[in-house]
Amino acid sequence: MSRQLQKLRTRRSIIDAAFSLLDDQRSLSSISLREVAREAGIAPTSFYRHFKDIDELGLTLVDEAGLALRQLMRQARLRIASGGGVINTSVDTFMEFISDNSNVFRLLLREHTGTSLAFRAAVLREIQHFNVELTDYTMATTGLSPKVANLQAEAMVKLVFSAGAEGLDASVEQKKILAGRLKLQLRFIANGALRTTVD
Amino acid sequence: MSRQLQKLRTRRSIIDAAFSLLDDQRSLSSISLREVAREAGIAPTSFYRHFKDIDELGLTLVDEAGLALRQLMRQARLRIASGGGVINTSVDTFMEFISDNSNVFRLLLREHTGTSLAFRAAVLREIQHFNVELTDYTMATTGLSPKVANLQAEAMVKLVFSAGAEGLDASVEQKKILAGRLKLQLRFIANGALRTTVD
DNA sequence: TAAATTAGCGTACAGTTGTAAGCTGAATAA
């Protein structure tokens, strides 16, 4: 087998090993290099052939998680096009995502308020993507001013992420209730933004 | 000096030591018993005379942090009584709090999404206090239905905490901007809740 | 084919961790 390909595969197995360790009891700052290496089936020192640090691996994981979320958004946009309502479709898509990729979302959630400045910044960048896209969408569909559209988008993204956090630990029925409540809260904001005078 | 008193003092110095270690780079799960003991000026094993675990200390810290926040709310209520608007006064009081007690708020924020189920539950209880009190207040002052009042309160608390998180890393000017934006977003919700039909 | 590169390994070390065991001296109780 080609050397390059093998290296890529090992790298992937390190990344996968790390994700699998990030359950609801572990965070990036609490997994050790040796533990990741063990899970990936390599010697501790071999780790360094792929990443300078555990931190470099961490940033890679945040990037991958952000990418997965952005792909989710594209998917949601497709579903919106085929009817169902923006809020409904977006919330449902999002809730599906956190159920199917709980460790991925958990990583973003955890590191958003975590102990590493670099990780926090990386997660914030990903969230900013959401804010920008939702702001643009809002301006295009409602004609709200940039300022109001941005405030609305930011508030909505915060509520969605916050509900997602609750959803991680919730049962299926609880998630349904949660999604219903979230949709109403988002409508509050949408309706309120239309009628609130700014400045 | 009395033995009892001395024990209480040592206990306090352990708690204070722990809080002082919880800066923006450390969380409960990353501070060690030995480190806390070192900071408190006692031998590592003496720690056990006061707490069974590092976890027991952690729960104590969360309780103290929650208490501090509840005291803050009382203070805010007093200020509201003397005029200025509910949202304005509450946000300003809250922002002052996170500036003056950043490590206390950071603890709640961190453990809210942290790796310990017990800590997450403890923080959630504290947040629930906020939701309940704000729900009651909203029903009393606006006459909204319990359901809508609760949805509104929950959304508001989430936005406030989320803005608080951003405020921790922000400069004074940034905090002002943040507070202004938060106030507008809370008005969106307040206005929206009044006008959104539920069910 | 011969030489160079390199992914992965084994060994090793110093530093940290939690905590068990037992001692000491001072505050308290009798």
Next chain:
DNA sequence: TTATTCAGCTTACAACTGTACGCTAATTTA
């Protein structure tokens, strides 16, 4: 006064950490 209690200490140990160093074997290059 004498006996008891107990907060805090010292010492000790096994488990774990990150990572430096040098070797091996196989792929890649010349």
